[in-house]
Amino acid sequence: MISLNPETFVEGGGLIDDAKVTFDECSFEMFDYGGKIVPGVPTLKVSMTTEDGDEVTQNYSVGSPKDWAPSEDGKGLVAVGKATALRLSSNCGIFLQNLVDVGFPADKLGEDISILKGLVAHVIQIPAPKRAGLKKKEGDFEKTILVVDEIIKLPWEKKSKKTTKAKAKAKTSTKTEEAEGDSDLNAKAIEHITKLLAEGDGTLAKKDLPAKLFTTLKTDPDRNAIIKIAFDDEFLEAGPWTYNSGEGTLTL
Incomplete structure (x- = not known):
C-alpha cells in the first residue's frame, strides 16, 4: 500500500472554521460529492466532533480513481495505476502536509490512516489552490480546505499538551x-x-x-x-x- 508520509509525496462536509475538534474516524473511501461525481473518487474521510458536540465529516480528494483505490479495510490506499506517490497539491496532500507542519510525527504516517483517530486539534479553513480546468461559476464561494493549525493532544497521549492555543493566547x-x-x-x-x-x-x-x-x-x-x-x-x-x-x- 502507499505511504501516507508527506515526505514521500510529489509536487503536483459542512464547513467549520476556527474550532477545536476530536478526530473520531479516519479512513479512505470512494465519495461522489452528493452525486456530482459518479461513480466517485478516492478521498480521505475524516469524521470529527467539535467542542459543542457537533458531528462533522470532511472528505479530502486524493486523486484520480484510475490511480488510487481505498484498501479493503479503508485504512490505506492502494495504487491501481501508474502513480506511485500522492500529490502535495491534492486536498489530502495539503491536509496531511499541514498536519506534519504543526507537529504530527511524519514517521507515524505510514500506511494506516486510522492512526489519526483520537487526535484533538484546532482547525481552520485556508484558501484552496487554483486547479487547472476548474472554472468558478457565478455565485460560487471561494473554495477552502479545512486543515489543522494546532495539535492539542496526539492520539496516543493521555493528556493534552501544556500549550496555550494561539486563539486563546490572542x-x-x-x-x-x-x-x-x-x-x-x-x-x-x-x-x-x-x-x-x-x-x-x-x-x-x-x-x-x-x-x-x-x-x-x-x-x-x-x-x-x-x-x-x-x-x-x-x-x-x-x-x-x-x-x-x-x-x-x-x-x-
Missing part, C-alpha cells in the same frame, strides 16, 4: 501585542506578495495567491496565517500595489 494578550503580531504578519504577507509580483510580469491574480504562497512559504510556521491575510480584500486594497477587486488582480 484573547489574553494586550491590544499592543495583538497589533504588533498583526503588523508582523501583514509585513511578511506584503513582502512575499511583492516578491511574487516582481518575479512575474508585475501582475498576479488573487485566485493564484494561495497556491503560490503555499509553495513559497512551505517551511514558514506562519504560512496559514499569511495565506488567510493575503486573501482578504481590505488587506489587498491597502497594499503597495494596485488591486482591482472587480477583476481580482494585483499589479505593481
Whole structure:
C-alpha cells in the first residue's frame, strides 16, 4: 500500500472554521460529492466532533480513481495505476502536509490512516489552490480546505499538551501585542506578495495567491496565517500595489 508520509509525496462536509475538534474516524473511501461525481473518487474521510458536540465529516480528494483505490479495510490506499506517490497539491496532500507542519510525527504516517483517530486539534479553513480546468461559476464561494493549525493532544497521549492555543493566547494578550503580531504578519504577507509580483510580469491574480504562497512559504510556521491575510480584500486594497477587486488582480 502507499505511504501516507508527506515526505514521500510529489509536487503536483459542512464547513467549520476556527474550532477545536476530536478526530473520531479516519479512513479512505470512494465519495461522489452528493452525486456530482459518479461513480466517485478516492478521498480521505475524516469524521470529527467539535467542542459543542457537533458531528462533522470532511472528505479530502486524493486523486484520480484510475490511480488510487481505498484498501479493503479503508485504512490505506492502494495504487491501481501508474502513480506511485500522492500529490502535495491534492486536498489530502495539503491536509496531511499541514498536519506534519504543526507537529504530527511524519514517521507515524505510514500506511494506516486510522492512526489519526483520537487526535484533538484546532482547525481552520485556508484558501484552496487554483486547479487547472476548474472554472468558478457565478455565485460560487471561494473554495477552502479545512486543515489543522494546532495539535492539542496526539492520539496516543493521555493528556493534552501544556500549550496555550494561539486563539486563546490572542484573547489574553494586550491590544499592543495583538497589533504588533498583526503588523508582523501583514509585513511578511506584503513582502512575499511583492516578491511574487516582481518575479512575474508585475501582475498576479488573487485566485493564484494561495497556491503560490503555499509553495513559497512551505517551511514558514506562519504560512496559514499569511495565506488567510493575503486573501482578504481590505488587506489587498491597502497594499503597495494596485488591486482591482472587480477583476481580482494585483499589479505593481
